[in-house]
Amino acid sequence: MSRIPRMGDGDAEQDQGSQSWPTGAKAPEQMRQLLIVGALALVPQPAAAQPARIQCPGATTPQMRYCAAKSWEQSDAQLRQKVGKRLMEQWHEATKALCSYAYAPYKDGTIYPQMVVGCDDRLNRALLKEFRRRASP
Numbered sequence: 001m002s003r004i005p006r007m008g009d010g011d012a013e014q015d016q017g018s019q020s021w022p023t024g025a026k027a028p029e030q031m032r033q034l035l036i037v038g039a040l041a042l043v044p045q046p047a048a049a050q051p052a053r054i055q056c057p058g059a060t061t062p063q064m065r066y067c068a069a070k071s072w073e074q075s076d077a078q079l080r081q082k083v084g085k086r087l088m089e090q091w092h093e094a095t096k097a098l099c100s101y102a103y104a105p106y107k108d109g110t111i112y113p114q115m116v117v118g119c120d121d122r123l124n125r126a127l128l129k130e131f132r133r134r135a136s137p
Helices: 027-042 062-083 083-103 111-136
Strands: none
Touching: 062 083, 062 111, 083 111
16 A cells, blocks of 8 residues: 555545545546546537539549539439429439440449449430420420
8 A cells, every 4th residue: 555645634544546635625526627628628620611612524533423413413303393203213213224234344443433423414414305395396
């Protein structure tokens, strides 16, 4: 056993690691609060996120994929307004199968997802063009 002086006791023996505070002392509570505040101050705060400023069609593969996805989302939303839910699901199945087959030789490449999404987008836009042509006299 080592000797650790107690506050207010002078030379009383204590087990290592235990400590006694004078009656009414708030030091342990204050220390705990200080440690919590200190720990919270060390938590990294997220930086203000700025939206990506990508000019389509993009200069890098991730930017090109982003642009292709945005274009597809736009054409898909327009087409969804023209046809019902069930027909849209069938259209998605058909275009996915056709585009995956058309670009199968590129399946292992980094460009493959972009090519498939681009294919889906072009097919959506071709069908939208047909709807517009049919609607105009």
